[in-house]
Amino acid sequence: MNAEVRPIRTAAETGLIDAFERARSAxxxxxxxxAIREEAFSxxxxxxxxxxxxxxxxxxxxxxxxxxxxxxxxxxTEADVSAARSLLPLQExxxxxxxxxxxxxxxxxxxxxxxxxxxxxxxxxALQSDARAALTLAxxxxxxxxxxxxxxxxxxxxxxxxxxxxxxxxxxxxxxVQTGPGHAAYGRVLVxxxxxAEATLIESFSGDSGGHQVNSTVxxxxxxxxxxxxxxxxxxxxxxxxxxxxxxxxxxxxxxxxVALTAGAAASRQQIYLGFxxxxxxxxxxxxxxxxxxxxxxxxxxxxxxxxxxxxxxTFKTALDGEARSVFQGKIVVRPGAQKTDGKMMAKALLLSxxxxxxxxxxxEIFADDVVCGHGATVGALDDELLFYLMSRGLPKVEAxxxxxxxxxxxxxxxxxxxxxxxxxxxxxxxWLVARD
Amino acid sequence: MLSIQNLxxxxxxxxxxxxxTLDVKAGEVHAIMGPNGSGKSTLSYVLAGKDDYxxxxxxxSLDGQDLFALEPDERAAAGLFLAFQYPLEIPxxxxxxxxxxxxxxxxxxxxxAELPTPAFIKLVREKADGLGISTDMLKRGLNVGFSGxxxxxxxxxxxxxxxxxxxxxxxxxxxxxxxxxxxxxxGVNALRAQDRSFVVITHYQRLLDHIRPDxxxxxxxxxxxxxGGPELAHELEARGYADYISDEAA
Ligand SMILES: Nc1ncnc2c1ncn2[C@@H]1O[C@H](COP(=O)(O)OP(=O)(O)OP(=O)(O)O)[C@@H](O)[C@H]1O
Ligand SMILES: [Mg+2]
Numbered sequence: 238m239n240a241e242v243r244p245i246r247t248a249a250e251t252g253l254i255d256a257f258e259r260a261r262s263a264x265x266x267x268x269x270x271x272a273i274r275e276e277a278f279s280x281x282x283x284x285x286x287x288x289x290x291x292x293x294x295x296x297x298x299x300x301x302x303x304x305x306x307x308x309x310x311x312x313x314t315e316a317d318v319s320a321a322r323s324l325l326p327l328q329e330x331x332x333x334x335x336x337x338x339x340x341x342x343x344x345x346x347x348x349x350x351x352x353x354x355x356x357x358x359x360x361x362x363a364l365q366s367d368a369r370a371a372l373t374l375a376x377x378x379x380x381x382x383x384x385x386x387x388x389x390x391x392x393x394x395x396x397x398x399x400x401x402x403x404x405x406x407x408x409x410x411x412x413x414v415q416t417g418p419g420h421a422a423y424g425r426v427l428v429x430x431x432x433x434a435e436a437t438l439i440e441s442f443s444g445d446s447g448g449h450q451v452n453s454t455v456x457x458x459x460x461x462x463x464x465x466x467x468x469x470x471x472x473x474x475x476x477x478x479x480x481x482x483x484x485x486x487x488x489x490x491x492x493x494x495x496v497a498l499t500a501g502a503a504a505s506r507q508q509i510y511l512g513f514x515x516x517x518x519x520x521x522x523x524x525x526x527x528x529x530x531x532x533x534x535x536x537x538x539x540x541x542x543x544x545x546x547x548x549x550x551x552t553f554k555t556a557l558d559g560e561a562r563s564v565f566q567g568k569i570v571v572r573p574g575a576q577k578t579d580g581k582m583m584a585k586a587l588l589l590s591x592x593x594x595x596x597x598x599x600x601x602e603i604f605a606d607d608v609v610c611g612h613g614a615t616v617g618a619l620d621d622e623l624l625f626y627l628m629s630r631g632l633p634k635v636e637a638x639x640x641x642x643x644x645x646x647x648x649x650x651x652x653x654x655x656x657x658x659x660x661x662x663x664x665x666x667x668x669w670l671v672a673r674d
Numbered sequence: 675m676l677s678i679q680n681l682x683x684x685x686x687x688x689x690x691x692x693x694x695t696l697d698v699k700a701g702e703v704h705a706i707m708g709p710n711g712s713g714k715s716t717l718s719y720v721l722a723g724k725d726d727y728x729x730x731x732x733x734x735s736l737d738g739q740d741l742f743a744l745e746p747d748e749r750a751a752a753g754l755f756l757a758f759q760y761p762l763e764i765p766x767x768x769x770x771x772x773x774x775x776x777x778x779x780x781x782x783x784x785x786x787a788e789l790p791t792p793a794f795i796k797l798v799r800e801k802a803d804g805l806g807i808s809t810d811m812l813k814r815g816l817n818v819g820f821s822g823x824x825x826x827x828x829x830x831x832x833x834x835x836x837x838x839x840x841x842x843x844x845x846x847x848x849x850x851x852x853x854x855x856x857x858x859x860x861g862v863n864a865l866r867a868q869d870r871s872f873v874v875i876t877h878y879q880r881l882l883d884h885i886r887p888d889x890x891x892x893x894x895x896x897x898x899x900x901x902g903g904p905e906l907a908h909e910l911e912a913r914g915y916a917d918y919i920s921d922e923a924a
Binding site: 348364623625628630643644645648 | 722723724725726745746747749750751755756758760761762765766771772775776777779783791799815836878
């Protein structure tokens with residue numbers, strides 16, 4: 238780097254630069270990969286970590302949230318893997334299971350007997366065979382700080398391909414567990430669902446209370462007439478910074494459903510970039526979030542209708558206590574020609590304390606004339622009349638509140654069809670309603 | 675059982691209860707009648723602990739326990755039950771879940787063990803059958819899509835399950851058809867016991883034909899203005915409240 242005028246770097250920025258220097262020589266993927274990583278990283282260096290003055294990160298000041306850059310995780314020791322066993326959620330759900338401990342694939346905890354028509358390969362293979370495809374998160378803004386940092390550092394993850402016409406009965410669970418001293422873990426999951434194929438993916442994030450920095454990216458490509466369900470449990474330890482990006486593109490008549498339960502991490506941001514590329518596809522994006530103490534929970538999504546007759550629904554519900562803060566930024570874009578688009582977005586936040594705060598920024602950008610689009614956002618407290626009714630039947634205030642919050646997020650979690658999974662997520666939300674942490 | 679002395683209560687600086695005194699002994703049924711707006715529902719809410727109201731003077735105790743020192747849930751655990759004039763709808767909270775949570779909360783508060791689910795379900799089915807409440811209704815959101823009469827029956831079901839010491843019924847008869855009125859009255863009568871008292875707020879003699887009161891009170895402008903036996907209800911039915919309203923105005 239030459240001696241031109243540079244902005245003052247934060248400790249985290251300096252730490253990232255050092256980490257990149259150290260990591261680059263050892264990273265897989267050869268020259269092509271190196272160039273892409275270099276480009277992504279230099280963008281972050283030039284702009285610095287995003288702060289309040291960057292529109293997309295206005296409410297989630299990453300520069301302030303990320304005090305320092307944790308060292309890149311160096312895989313998992315035997316002790317880590319054994320510690321991870323008790324931190325691994327959803328074990329009661331019958332699934333193909335790929336477990337990553339501190340970013341490294343843990344075969345001991347995994348069950349990867351992939352059925353006919355399903356190909357599961359390490360992300361490193363994708364890097365070797367086509368670095369550009371592996372390191373371009375199609376559909377997401379490549380310059381976004383979370384995406385670019387992931388592109389610069391990611392070495393672990395998995396590529397899953399479901400062949401055309403294959404209907405995968407068992408869900409595929411990708412578990413990410415962090416344990417031990419604070420570290421940074423970058424992961425990438427690339428999923429292709431072939432024409433007419435069907436699959437359910439479960440993503441879980443959990444870990445101990447160490448100050449981990451988790452940055453995950455998921456690329457999801459749905460072929461024509463395919464169906465995918467993606468269920469995510471974010472239950473990181475309360476010291477963790479969790480950044481996640483989902484980029485999905487849908488072919489004609491494809492159906493995507495996502496359900497996210499966010500209950501962990503000190504600060505988390507889930508980005509979703511969804512693009513409709515073929516006619517008459519549908520997407521149903523939903524989320525339930527819980528945060529107490531001083532936790533921060535951001536959901537940022539851009540749904541881009543670029544094909545005729547597609548339907549999108551976005552429903553995000555958050556309950557906040559203490560001095561927690563939630564952010565919802567949602568944008569529906571309807572490109573010229575995307576006629577007969579039907580898009581509805583709703584974000585609701587429930588404040589259970591005086592100190593909690595919710596910001597919502599729903600937007601519509603419509604460049605076609607024959608569309609039905611709507612959005613709404615509400616922020617409010619629980620209804621006193623309902624609370625009194627419940628309390629008059631003997632429910633202590635916290636229990637009455639819990640029942641009403643369960644009812645509030647109910648429609649999101651109740652829509653999960655796999656019963657043990659639904660029960661596990663409902664149980665997790667019930668635990669939050671007792672602890673309010 | 676229930677002792678209310680010189681109770682004054684206001685809402686938004688408007689005094690609604692203005693020196694109300696009422697004594698209900700164990701096992702008794704008291705009816706309170708009175709014109710619209712006289713403060714009957716206010717009395718029931720103040721007893722149950724709705725915090726929109728400010729108690730400015732007076733006292734209320736249940737078996738010697740100061741009600742005003744307790745939160746609404748503690749009052750319920752102490753044995754108070756209010757059947758609401760307008761039961762609320764709570765979408766997303768299944769009636770069955772609600773009943774179970776309520777019953778177990780009260781049992782816990784009284785230091786009793788929670789009822790196991792099978793025993794609970796059997797108990798609810800039994801009581802619900804008697805009140806003509808279908809299994810389908812129990813699965814629905816609390817009072818959601820219930821007719822006016824069904825909501826009132828659901829209030830009585832809750833009362834039957836929770837077995838309170840003092841039941842305050844605020845116009846439980848309004849919105850009930852003739853058959854439902856009988857069913858509800860039977861439900862209430864089945865609960866009558868030596869150690870259980872009732873305060874029945876109503877506008878109509880009809881209910882009191884089924885639930886025979888021991889004492890009838892007339893309430894007007896935030897006070898009990900007359901107290902008598904069951905015959906007082908008949909008198910009111912015939913003559914209306916004109917006497918009491920003009921008395922007050924004079
Ligand atoms: N939130 C409120 N703000 C102001 N006044 C109120 C409020 N709630 C009740 N009141 C007034 O208090 C008075 C008593 O009301 P209440 O509901 O207790 O009467 P009631 O005797 O139950 O009447 P009804 O027979 O119609 O049920 C009425 O004049 C009513 O308008
Ligand atoms: Mg009333």
